[in-house]
Amino acid sequence: MKLSNYGEFPADIPVIAEDEIFLYPFMISPLFLSDEKNIEAATKAIDENTLVIVCPTKAEHEGEREYESLYDAGVVGSIMRKVSLPDGRVKVLFQGLARAKSLYKVSDDPLIAHVDILEPTEVNSLKIDAILEVVREKVRALSAVSNYFPPDLLRTIEENHDHNRIIDLICSTIKLKKEQAYKLFVETDTEKRFLDLIDILIDEIEANKLQKEIRSKVHTHIEKVNKEYFLKEQLKQIQKELGTDTAREEEIEEYYKKLEAKKDKMGEDAYKEIKKQLERFARMHPDSSDASMTQTYLDWVLDIPFGSFAKKALKIENVETQLDKDHFSLEKPKERIVEYFAVKELLELRGIALKKGAGAILCFSGPPGVGKTSLANSIATALKRPLIRIALGGLEDVNELRGHRRTYVGAMPGRITQGLIDAKKMNPVIVLDEIDKVSRSQRGDPTAALLEILDPEQNSEFRDYYLNFDLDLSNVIFIATANDVGRIPAPLRDRMEFITLSSYTPQEKFEIAKRYLLPQELKKHGLKKSELTISKPALRELIHSYTREAGVRNLRRRIAEMCRKAARELLKNSEIEKVSVSVKNLKEFFDKSVFEIQKTDKVPVVGVVNGLAWTAVGGDVLKIESIRIKGKGNLQLTGSLGDVMKESARIAMSVVKTLIDKRKLRISEDNIPMTYSEKTEKIKVDPSEVYKRYDLHVHVPDGATPKDGPSAGIAMVSVIASILSSRKIRSEIAMTGEVSLSGEVLPIGGLKEKLIAAHKAEMSKVLIPFKNYERDLDDIPKEVQESLEIVPVKRVEEVLKQVLI
Template sequence: MTEIKIEKDKLIPCVPTRDLVVFEDMTVNFEVARGFTISAVKKAMNGDGFVFLIAQRSVAVEEPEKKDLYKYGILGEVRQVIKSPSGVYRCLVHGISKGKLLDLVKVRDNCLYASIKLVNIGREKVSEVELTALMRQVSEAFENYLEVIPRIPKELYYDVASAETPKELFEAIAYNIPLPTDDKQIMLDLNTYGERLAYLLSTLSHEIEVSMLEREIHEHVSSTIDNQQREYFIREQIRALHNELGDGGDVDESDEAQQYLAKIGELSASDEVKDKLTAEAKRLVKMPSGTQEAVVIRNYLDTCLALPWSETTEDRRDIKKAESILEKDHYGMKKVKERVLENLAVRMMTPDIKGQVICLYGPPGVGKTSVGRSIARALDRKYVRVSLGGVRDESDIRGHRKTYVGAMPGRIIDAMKQAGTKNPVILLDEIDKMSNDFRGDPSSAMLEVLDGEQNSGFRDHFIELPFDLSEVLFITTANSLDTVAPPLLDRMEVIELASYTREEKFNIAKLHLIPKQLKKHGLKPSQMRISADAIYSLIDFYTKEAGVRKLERSIASLCRKAVKQLLENEDDKKIVFKASNLEEYLGHKKYLPDLASEKDEVGLVNGLAWTSVGGVLMPLEVLVLEGKGKVELTGSLGDVMKESGQIAVSYCRSVCDKYGIAPDFYEKKDLHIHAPEGAVPKDGPSAGVTMVTAMVSALSGIPVRKDIAMTGEITLHGKVLPIGGLREKLMAAYKAKIKTVIIPAKNKGDLDEVDDVVKNGLEIIFADNLATVLENALVKVNKPAKPVRSAKKRKEAVLTAN
């Protein structure tokens, strides 16, 4: 054995092996496929060639730590590494010396390194006579081993017979026969060849006993199968004779059929169901057990008998308990929880109510699926989720006729089988993602499932029997209602889950996401903390979404970086993430904040817009140019916004005198209206008041207040009409530090849904008409401006007024 020395504190690339133990002077050929093991062998090949091989205690562990590895391994020399076309690397390694694992380190290059202490083979503890006797016993045991396991090559016997030292004998046997990994590891741990031979002797004796027992069992099973085959042929001959005689129907029912009939008799189902199943069980008696038709009947009977024809669970009738469950599982969602609790209260008051289907509608990531699970918990019912995304075959809902090869019941009956009760909560996820093709329309099949007047006798094509779905509470989820068939939508009570506000995301992260991720990553609250300003920064600058999925992924990323830092630097006891150091861990900010006007400007107004990921501040600019009355709109504006621009021009013509605008501006001036971020499509009527204010300001020269934002639809006569998305729009204004917001007076009732923090931080002006909007939005002048004809005189008038 080659003697080598390892420098103190030197780290050697480490390869944890699965089902492989290597000894000194042993050359092995094995494959590595995990990323960190590939990195280790590459590091060894590019360095001094040394690699530390150590066996895992469990082969199931993908990313082993020190506790998952044995105490001793082998320092080896990598002699060859070949990459296969499949991406797996085949390595040839020669074992050099036994080593004790002191520490295991994983560094940034995704490679495991081991700190080891080399251990030399010790002096023998027994005399040469005892050692010679032990060698003879091992050789004799090996001869017996070859008799019961003839697969061992005969050449190995000559190597064993010619061995002169304990080392040669041990290597000839242990290196070449298949032994359990645990036994090989015990032999490696032993420090003399005498001890290793003694343990090898006991292992060989055990393997001989096991092999002899296996042979006896195999012989017994073979004889049993032969008897069964003989009995089968005799039974088939008897069946054929009875068929020839014409009295096949009088044959006694087999044990299998009797078992099915007994189960059918115990079934609490209607007579129609029992008669149908009994007829199928009797058909099973008349056909050979190995035929395809017999397999179909068995599958049919097993499926039908597994269905909950009468099993039910008792609903929880404590509305306060249900409310506490919903509050515990989800933050906010006041309106959603109220509607859910009302629905549950009605069910508790009238348990026999039928046909209530709830549709949870909202953008991705807002918690629709988890709300459905919470409803099941609140009612104390079984919960089953059925994914409908991408379903385009009607048979997925109704099942296949059992005569087809590979037939199975539909997803609804399969869900009932999973639930095990007649009254579970079934969540039909992504119902808007269903589509249709030549195989049928699954939406049409869902009409019967969700109709309380029809689903009491739902017939699946596979079971061909009426099954009662009327006691099931169906909950559907959808991101968009546009793709849901109108007849299907008509059967559902739609509950909208709006996008989360900034404050809601903050509280969800603080109360739910951070504790969840800390537990998932094995961290304690005392080891990592994310400050409040850091959570707000994650929401504002690193995520832009309606829900909280990206926010949770960002928090998970911080947890991973904290774990890595704690392991690399033992002096660090706690990692604190603040807004000031987030860029160090997550990189530069991905999203910039909405910027309001920095000063009072002419023709520039802060508008408010709604998006699927929340409200945003949308500045609107108007520029007046010499021309012929052309109105140009840019910024990827939709048709509705373009119409609002035309309405704004007409309204400005009607108030020319009041604001000192030239009456003929629509003939001699060109107006250019622009909404920044031109790559983002924008549409909707709520920018009407913003366009009018910007246009009046640009034409009159009166600046618009920098600290004000607005939203509202307009009419030709100057009325301000209500808009949607007020909750999100006010949150955007609050986040951009706007002081005053103008909203339609008819939206006053929608303020109930707005967070108190937002309402208290804003001055809200209610406007019935555009006069109120302009009066509050334009900078106050000392005296009313007079109508002027020329641009020069109009400018002088504005300067005088200011």
């Protein structure tokens, strides 16, 4: 195929951009096109049977397909074949015909340029032949120190007399940078091309000579290292025979001393296993992989503090004092913790060994920020024992707890064993944080390992896979923490005793902030007590309007934010000696308030009721709304409700229907939509027709938040009864309780958080199930009980009598 078979040049032809290399006229090359511009250019050339020019992209613009990102020179040639590949790319077989230069851009879609052929200038044949001979000599020299030129290519260069063809052949073989290749490519003066090429070949020869010399030195060095290694090994054997190799012997002797020192304190199986591995290590070649693994094992096991215990005598007065010092309120949790340690102290005083299975594992449960982990810290401080915290959140590999078997690469003891090593005592306080967030996966179920760790019947013989012997964990005080007890598997839940930490009341938060948070944050931020003051009303407003939580974590963050701004103000203005925060300037310290719970407006409304809900961050007042639309008695539920709440709404609908049928819920005739004939003929309509002639829509606002739980029954009954009877609901009353089909009010959980939420919303009356009133009222803070009229209810009739006007 010749260039003369196509039209004359200069001509407008499509442009294909090439990222990798410069192509040359003699080449037949496959090109893989993946972007649209290149594919369109190739398609146009095939469809119109025209040539294309393949231009390389500039080094700094690789991947771009704009005209300005390409070199203005390339190879003009034809596309011999085009194949579409399964991955969306297009493969074309391109044959280069001539060097060409792109003069200017003609079109962008597809990319077309005005192109002219690069014609070489005439040369002095004698001079050029002499230069050519020099080039061939340099090529031979380069081939002697590199593998660039195979024999057939050398033969072609020796026998060919086309000067520019020879230059292109050599350029395509040696690895040129794009800028070098471009300068040689666009040069039309053959003599200058040859001279530039000679300079490049000389540089290549020097570089390859240097590489060859370095390779030779490296090879020699490796041989020397191998020789030295062999001689050292011989020397080691000779020294061993002579008894002069003492370093390794001393190391092994040190291991034996450590083992014998701990022999009486460890179990027999532990001693046998460690001694067996130590004897194996002594027989091993020191440079083998097994020796390294065994030495790592010995380092781990001989660091385990066998027989080492914290000697501090247990005194419940110390525990009680420390808990009171570190925590405000939390009376019942603190009382249970003191009882737990009182049993231990009594057994110690009377010399009675704690029987297997007699100990209890404490688990602090409650919302984030209420002080679960800090209670464990206080216990460790009071007992003068080291505290080890193991975060279980997201743990899904059982080997993290049990240890990896030593056959695996990178095997390590489990976290429990590592905790004992870090503590340097066999009786530390180990906090298993977020035990409700352990995950099960294909790598095992970590909760199964936790059963053995936490079961007092079994943990005296806990086996770590890495150690391959039993550890006694019966002296360890395990304390677990959890946000949601329901997510802990039942067998594991059965091993633990739960101490529930509920939400703090606003007054409790105020005292905690005043006594603990503010002094701690002032100290952390380098401020004196006199340099930052906050008034009591401002602190109460900060708690009420700028935090939304059950605990005090966000409150601590807000106080820290206030301290930072105060520190900045003191440094910025040296004349200021004190920063005072009051209700008036509170907004200057904080961006915006978080309206935690909307206060009641005390205006009765039809079809809106105040329910009480438990959430992960404490209690909340949940408004439930309802409207009626003429229809056939259908019930529509919205507000991202879970299955339990949907069932509560359907049960509530049935209960209200029953009340209407039994005439226990009065329905005015004005509420019943009547047909024209019924109106004209003055037909008396049965009250039960009201729920047959309306469709009800019940909605719980804040639809983006999922809601579920068995406590919305009586609220659903109230709102449906209100909308069907057109009677208003007292807006200062809130309620919680589930309902049965027979109309009985059933007990619920989370009463403390719910009543605190009602207290914050300034409700005057709360309806709760009678069983909760009998059972849970002692847990409610006095200030909440004093601010609310708490009314126990047994049946829905009592509820409707209280709330409907």
